[in-house]
Amino acid sequence: MSSTGSPREAHVAHIERFGIQLQTPDDLIIGLAGNPNTGKSTVFNALTGLNQHTGNWAGKTVGSAIGHFHHQQRSFTIVDLPGTYSLLSQSADEQVARDFVCFGNPHVTLVVTDATNLERNLNLALQVMEVTDRVVVAVNLMDEAKRKGIRIDIDKLQAELGVPVMPIAARSGTGLAELKEMLLQVAIGAVNPTPKPLTYSEEVERTVAALLPQVEPLVAGVLRPRWVALRLIDGDDSVLAALVRYTEERPTVIQTGKVVVPS
Ligand SMILES: Nc1nc2c(ncn2[C@@H]2O[C@H](COP(=O)(O)OP(=O)(O)OP(=O)(O)O)[C@@H](O)[C@H]2O)c(=O)[nH]1
Ligand SMILES: [Mg+2]
Structure with a gap:
């Protein structure tokens, strides 16, 4: 990454490396996971007014899409x-998805969950919360949950997770x-989520502590050393491969446009 220029210029240059064009240099960037x-x-x-994804044929999103919206005089790129x-x-x-959440440095990562399948969905939310504090969890399909008689205690969930939880349909x-x-x-820092840290078994925690002194100098400022240490214990070195790609200035380029396949 260029070491010259203002933090704002560096931020714009950084995000453009992912193939994302901002509307203004002050855009607030939201990753939707x-x-x-x-x-x-x-x-x-719904947020962007675009309908480029689902269209008439329901389908799984293969690539990603980039859109914009305004709220309270601020411009957002999502x-x-x-x-x-x-x-x-x-x-x-x-x-x-992984590379953008880990290396894209969005102002907020919005994790969309399914209210009718919350327990399984929270697994990803918890993982994102290990990578960044700036997380909002949306509990979607609240209409479907209600129809099925599923009640969700949003306040309790928010207290348990330590990040804002928003019920939506x-x-x-x-x-x-x-x-x-x-x-x-959250994007402007008026609300500061404080994800509750997950603690692992004593053995894992001991190993993390032993690895941290070696991991910190390699990843500090880019990734959370604790998260990388946990991945190494998992035997997952793909995160390190991604880190090498990133530091060589070859991030995953987000594909724009409508890219769907029939389900
Ligand atoms: N009942 C109900 N259905 C919804 C709601 N939100 C989305 N859906 C439906 O859920 C299905 C999946 O929605 P998508 O927006 O394509 O889901 P997605 O998360 O983008 O899916 P992938 O790109 O495959 O990961 C579609 O049929 C939507 O119409 C909601 O609030 N209530
Ligand atoms: Mg999709």
Whole structure:
């Protein structure tokens, strides 16, 4: 990354390396992550007024899309990422999502979850919360949950996670005004999420502590050393490969446009 210029210029240059054009240098950048089929593209379409993803034929998002919206006189750029169950997954699409969450440095990562399948969906949210503090969790399909008699204690979930949790029903637009406001508050630092740290077994924690002195000088300022140490213990060196790509200035370029396949 260039060491010259203002932090703002560096930020713009950084985000443009992902193939993302901002509308203004002050754009607030939102990454939209979540398990497959949780309504990310529906949220994206509703916020941006675009309908480039789902169209008439329901389908899985293969590439990503980039859109823009305004809220309270601020310009936002939002990146709709492919669905992924885990930041540790390895398909090309899942890597796009992983690399953007880890290296794109968005102002906020919005994790869209399915209210009817919350427990499984929270796995990804917890992983994202290990990578960055600036997380908002949207619990989507609240209409479907209600229909199925599923009740979700949003306040308790928020307290347990330590990040804002917003109930929405994206297809009808319910809760999206509040969601936009929360994205703004977190993006500008008026609300500071404090994800509850996950603690692992004593053995894992001991190994993390032993690895940290070696990992810190390699990744500090780019990735959380603790997260990288945990990945190494997992035997996942793809994160390090991605880090090498990143430092060689060859980040994953986000593919723009409508890219869907029939489900
Ligand atoms: N009932 C209900 N259905 C919804 C809601 N939001 C999205 N859906 C439906 O859920 C399905 C999947 O929505 P998408 O927006 O394509 O989901 P996605 O997360 O982008 O999916 P992938 O790109 O494959 O990961 C579509 O049929 C949507 O119409 C909602 O709030 N309520
Ligand atoms: Mg999609």
